[in-house]
Structure formats: C-alpha cells, structure tokens
Amino acid sequence: MTDGTDNNIILDFQNITKRFPGVTALKDVSLQIRRGEIHGLCGENGAGKSTLMKILSGVYPAGTYEGTVLYEGHELRLEKGAIRQATEEGIATVYQELTLIPAMTVGENVYLGKEPVEHGIINWDKMYADTRELLKKYNLDIRPQDVVKFLGVGKMQMTEIAKALSENAQVLILDEPTSALTEAEIDKLMDILHTLRSHGVTCIYITHKLEEFFRIADTITVLRDGAVITSQPTENLTREKLVHYMVGREMTERFPTGHHTPGEVVFEVEDLHAQDPDSSRAVIKGVTFDVRQGEIFGIAGLMGSGRTELVMTIFGEYGKITQGEIRLEGQKLHSRSSHEAMLSGISLVPEDRKRHGLVLMQSVLKNISLANLPQFSNWFSIDDNAELKASLQFANSLSIKAPNLNVPVDSLSGGNQQKVVISKWLMSQPKVLILDDPTRGVDVGAKYEIYKLMNDLAEHGMAIIMISSELEEVLGMSDRVMVMCEGRSNGILDIEEATQEKIMALATNIANGVTA
Template sequence: MAMNNDIILEFRNVTKRFPGVVALSDASFQIRRGEIHGICGENGAGKSTLMKILSGVYPHGTYEGHVIYNGEELKLRASSIHEAAERGIAIVYQELTLIPTMTVGENVFLGREPVEFGVINRDKLYADTRAILSKYQMDVSPLEIVKNLGVGKMQMVEIAKALSENAKVLILDEPTSALSKAEVEKLMGILRGLKEHGVTCIYISHKLEEFFQITDSITVLRDGKMITTQPTSELNLEKLVSTMVGREMKERFPKGKRSPGRVIFEVENLHALDPNDSEREVLKGVSFDLREGEILGIAGLMGSGRTELVMTIFGEYGKITSGKIRLNGREIKIKSSHEAMLHGISLVPEDRKQHGLVLIQSILRNISLANLDQFAHWFRIDDSAELKASLSFAKSLAIKAPDLHAPADSLSGGNQQKVVISKWLMSKPKVLIMDDPTRGVDVGAKFEIYKLMNDLSESGISIIMISSELEEVVGMSDRIMVMCEDKSNGTFDVSEATQERIMALATGISAG
C-alpha cells in the first residue's frame, strides 16, 4: 500500500446554504494522496453537495470555507464546467454519460480527439485508448460500440475516460448500484490498480460492506455535518451503521393518531420482467399487505427494486410473470395507469419532473390532468368547476404561487411536489403510492407533506411510502417492508424497527 502522509484534498469548514436549508455545515476533513477514501451517509447527508463543490457545479464563492487541493485553494469558476477535470478532478456519475452509439475509443477521447490537419487520427485515438485500458487491466475493446457493453464495462470506459484526462482524484458516485457481483469484484480490482498508480479515489456508496473491501479510510456525513473520519481498520460494520444513523429522533415527524383497519391491498410473491429486456428479472418475489388507513413504509437501497415494484403495481412497468395482486380480497390485473386509477390506486412518482409534471403547463392544468373526466360534461370541460376544485386543493395543501395559472416550472421543489400530490388526491384514491415523496424538498415543505399524509391516512386512505431516508421511514410508517435485491426482505411493525435493523435487511447482511 502506497501510504504517505501527503494530503491531496482538504475541506476546511465548508458550509453550503440554500434558502431554508443548510446542505453542508462546517465540514472539515482530509483525503490523503493515493488512498481510497469512502464517504458514507444517508440520502440528504450532504454527499452530493460535496461532489458538486468538487466538480464546480457550485463554484468557488457560492459556499463558505475552503477547499484545498494540492496545497492551494481550489477556485473553480462558474463559467467553466470543465475546469475541475482540467485540474485533475474527475467524477464518474451514477447515471453514465457515454454516447451509446459511438465506440469506446471515441467516447474516451470525446472532445479531445487527436487531430492531424483537421482530420481525426483514428489510429492514434484507438492506440491511446488501448494503452489506457491495458494499463489498468480493463478488459474492453476500444473498437466496441458502447451500447453493446454491459453496465460494468461502460463504467470501466467512464473511468478510462477520466484517466485519459490525467485525473489525479477520481470520484465514484454509487459505482456498484447497477452492477452484478462479478462486476463489482472486477471494479474492486481496477480500483486497487488505480491506487498502485497513485490515483486517489473518493468512493461514495450505500453498500456499506464495500467500504470494508476497498477503502483505506471512511468519512461519515449526517445531516450535512461531518461526523467522523477514521481509518477503515479501526471500524466495523456495526460501528459504521450506528455512526451513520445514531441520533435521537427530534420532532421532525408529526404524530398521527391512526388505527389501521382490515387488509385492503395485498401483493403476493410478485415476479416481473424488464419490459424492454425479457431476459432480466426486475422483481424476484415481493410480498406485502396494506391495511385501511395505514402508512406502509418501503425501505431499501437505491436500485433495490422499490420504484420498479410500485410502477409494476401501477401497470406501467414490469411484465408480471407470477404472483398475485389483490384489492379487497379480489385478484386484480392492472395493465395501465388508467386501470389502476379506476381501481382507486394512485401513484406520486419518484421523478417529479420527468413523470409527475408537465412543467411548461400551468399549475391548474397539472392538477386537473388526471381528473378531467370529473369535469367533462359530454365533450366540454367545465373550466370553472375545474378551477374551483383545483383551488381547494391548492389551498388545503398551501401551494405557494401567485396564482394557479403560473407554470409548474416556476415553483420550488416542495411546491411542485404539492402540485403532483394534489393531482393524485383529486382522483380520490383508496390506495396512494408515494415514491420518495420528500426527495429534493426543503424541511418546511417536508413537514407539511408529513402532516398531510397523517390526515389522509386518518381519513381512511392507505398509503404506501417509499423512502430513501431511514428516519423518515421510521418516523412516518405504521409498518415497514424492506427490499433488498429486487425481493422483499422482511416486514415488521414500526415498534420493532430500528434503523440498524432496517439497514441490515436492506444491505442483505441479515435476512427477514
């Protein structure tokens, strides 16, 4: 192990504020040259903020404190998104950024193609690519078209691309979330090779056991604060989990007074295939039930199949191969969102901009979109009735907007989410599925959404809530179902839940 005490990157009292929320508060820690440094924390702990500072998305001056890189302050300008890469800091993002129709070599040198008299020198391009690939034992052909590669190899190409730009610090954001076990092993091998060549890696992951396989030291973030940085050898899994979540529950979650009734919705051993790739199973046995007026939390890591599960139930994703869905004891088959709505099932989707809203349209049009049948007499839509009903939802959810004719994209994340929720409440659901309803929502709006969920469940609506935040799951749910690797891995009452137990089930350390 190339261990020297030279510090390549240091955060000194870095604070990043947004209106109403502090994303990173007074974070200080150091990363040694040539080490693999793990960063862990729940969603919203501040990991992505750190990364955005390093990549220049939040340029110098938009945060407080200092980032010291190679002994001098890192001052990235707002104007250049490529500056960080030129200085040797490269990020391999969760969602890969390759161009699928081009070859590996063309991707690696995209924008920096070797040129002779204005013509790309392909021989040099492929030779250089081959040199990088073989130096780090990446077993990919430079001539292969990227879309023919698996996710694991695409990631190698992404890493090769960063290395071809002479990256000194490589940041890997959830690199294993879409990889198979064998691919993870291969990636670990490559990372060890990088270390031998003196490249520093920052390794961000939700899968805690990986930290112990690969990292030299670990920094834990929680609620935007740096909790600890320790050599990996001084930590173990239990210690890590308790540092990650260890904190008392504050008054962040309003208490509801619910009394869940009989079971109204059941899913039994559901298996489903990817609609675009019938080789790939996206659900490998999920079972749970839902009672009237209950909030059922679904916990699980990113990529554990949570979203795939609810989209499949909603009739808009997987091809169900076996298993049953029952509503009020009767088996139902849902083939589209329209049918789901007719059964009284609504879904607040995870990605509000892609799946929840028509951003260029007004708040009014967004709220009524799924519910125009209610206002249509023959052919005509009664726009006064539409406005009145939409206004009453906007009022009861306290949507902050000048008026309902303002376009949805002019709203903040929290208010956008309220618009999506209004839309689905207007459809009068019996079962309301909420996929990460507070993602990207500020603290105040979160509390309002929680209160609303309590009110809804008290009025008899059953809620399925997916959440990436353990605290939220424990704070809001009556019962919790944990997913791990596309399967349900245990359901239990919230009184028996600890964050450690959920984390253990979600990472597959224990089985339910």
C-alpha cells in the same frame, strides 16, 4: 507541493459549508484525503456526499460555497461553467449514470474532445493505439474498437474509467459505481481499483453497499446531515459501528401524531417478480406485503433498492411482471397502464415531481385536473365551473400557497408543487395512495403539512403506501415498515420494534450480524 504542506495529503477540504435555499447541505466539513488511497465516503441519502463531490468536480464552482479546498497544496478554485477545469487539474468523476455516447466506439469515447489531430484530420490509428495502451496499463478488459452500446454495463463503466484516466486523472471520484453491476462485474471493478491504487491514483468511493467499503477502502468517512461524523482507517471500523455512525440521530418533534386504526386488508402484493422492460434485467425479485385500510405502510431502502421500480410496476407503468400477483380488495389486478391503475383505485405521487408529476409550464388548475378531466367533461366540452370548484376545494384544503390557480405551477415552491401533485391524485379518489418520497426537496413547513394530510387521510380509512429516503420520516409516519434491498423485501417491521439501526442494517444487507 513545495510549500511545506504534508506531501501525503492530496486533497484537503477545509471548513466547507454549502447552503441551498432553505437547507444547509454541508456544515463546516473538514476532511483530508491521502495520496493513492481508496477513500470510502459513506452516509444516508442526502447526507451531503454528492454535494461534496460536486464541489470537487466543479459543478458548484468556487464562490458558491464557503471554505477552501486544497489540492496538491494549492487552493482549488474552479470557475463557473468550466467543469472541464477540474478534469484538467486531474480530478475526474465516474458518474452513476454513464456519460458515454452509445453509438461511438470505446476509443472514440475515451478521446472525445481531445482526438489526436494532424493538420485538422483525426489520426485514427494513433487514437486506437493510445487507447489500447491505456487499457492495457490499467488492466481494463475491453477492446478499443468495440461500439459502446453493445457492451454490458460493467464494460461501459470501464470505458468511463479509461476516459477519466486518459486525462491523467490523479483523483477519481466513483459515485455508486456498482449500483447496476453484477457480482462478477463488481469483482472485476475491485481488481481495477487495486490496479489503480498500485499506479498511485487516488480514488474517492461512494456506495450504499457497506460491504464494499470493507473490501476496498483504506479509509472511511461517514457524513450525516452535512457534517463529518468520523473519518477512520477501515481496520478500526465494523459494519455495526458504521451503521451507528450513519444513523445516530435524535428524533425531533417533526411528526404530527396520528391515530390510525388499521382495518381490513385492502391491498396485497404476493411474491412479485418483475423485469426492466428494456433490458429484461430482474429488478423486483420477490416482494410480498399487504396494506390495511387506514394504515400508512412505509417502504424504506437506499437508492437503487428497487422501491421506485416496485411502485411503478404496481402502477402499471414500468416493469414486466414475471411472477406473483397484486390484489386490490381481493380482486386480482392487472394494470397495464396508469389509466387502468387509476380506474381500479390506485394513485401514485411519483418520486420525480418535475419529470413525472407536473406539466411545469401549465397552470396549477390544469395540473390538478389533468388526471381527473373525465369527472367534469364529456368528449365535447369541459365544465370549467365544476373543474374550478373541485380544484379550489383541494387547493384550499391542502393550503396550496399561490396567488390564484391560474399561475404556472413552476412559479411555486417545491412544497407547494408537491401539494399540487398530491391534490391531483386525491381528486381521483383512490382506495390506495402511493407516495414515492413525498417530501423530497420540500421545506420543513410544507413537510409538516404533508404529514398531517397523510394522517388525516389514513384516519378517514385510506390505505397509504409511503416510500421514504429519510429513516426518521419512515419511523415517524408509518405503522409498519418494509425494508427493501436489491429488489427484495428484507423484512417487514412493526413500528414498535423498528429502529433506525435495524432498518439501516436490513437496507444494507447486514441484518444477520445485527439481529443474531
């Protein structure tokens, strides 16, 4: 602090560039964060917000990126494998997914790994007394002895914040803190953040809900495609300006042209409501749409908007349907498992390919045929000639690049892995193909091939539902787009009338301001 730099700047990112194989996640990012402010970080999915924060928290250690981070005037060099180092420096993160131990109390969680010890024995009284003091100081309305798993999400988050503060955090990173909170809990969180600001704690606040920036942030920085677009005091900005900064991008020649001629309606969802099966929280709150033969129906929405939950519910693998119905070719559908959904003619290429799509250690062949073994087997044997022939046919028509079909699927690139998942589901000959973010983590070349394939399938009369995190992709590929926000459909746009601004406005719930 004495080396002549601006005392008001606590964090100074200088020319940060971060490359991943095939993508540049951050391009020459320079950004200053003032001491004691709440700094909003804003951008589309994949704009680079999380990457920047991971550099700050040590997930990507020094040396894996270019440029320097100045913290309190000195260069922050976090070593590899020492995420604790960031915490010791006073930089703490409150993660989207909470990192608490459910069976422990608030106090135990807050002091986990730094329990007050006397002669090797934990001084429980001191620990709980310290916790109580900490909670009081920052106005956190929880009790030290409460067991975490019995707390609501809001209070769990408070515990998480208390844990960060107990390490004397100077900078607190909040990544999508409100995504699972109720209105009342959000209000409470806003109060807490005000308290933190009054105690001089700097907060970096990431959210997809734009109105929160205007409630809480002093400064807003917009990132797009890994670059800083603007960084301004909140009072200079409006929601419309923000949306414009977020999406103001040119459409490139990245999408093959398709000639879809949508036919009859094959698939209908009517006023669907569904609950999370574990917590009974409503996740789908009234969604209605239909899909025609030979149509690509896009679903846009930011993360947490309920789009994945919607398709998983349709596929019979997630939500408990409380109201409404799903119809396929006029027949009411009641899938209670993926097996039943498959039999009725629905296929789902899931969002998380490694977790839900593939058995990574197994061969390409076995992965392609896994969902389709009944096609070439009875209970006593598998006709492996038929299996091989069918799998090869799909592998070739999707041009999966692999030395042969016997190599384990985890030796393939992301794009080829995705083609394996798509092959698997095409082999089941669906009437409706649902693709959940099919090009996530896929390189440009493979993306183009997947787009071409989608056009092909649509031309042959398949009904395709595509979820996408990329606005351009939605606009470039779909015939119609449904925009989701907080479990609801905020509107269905024909492709002619859809623009990035309109979609983003609907996705962030500020549509009234734009369309009026």
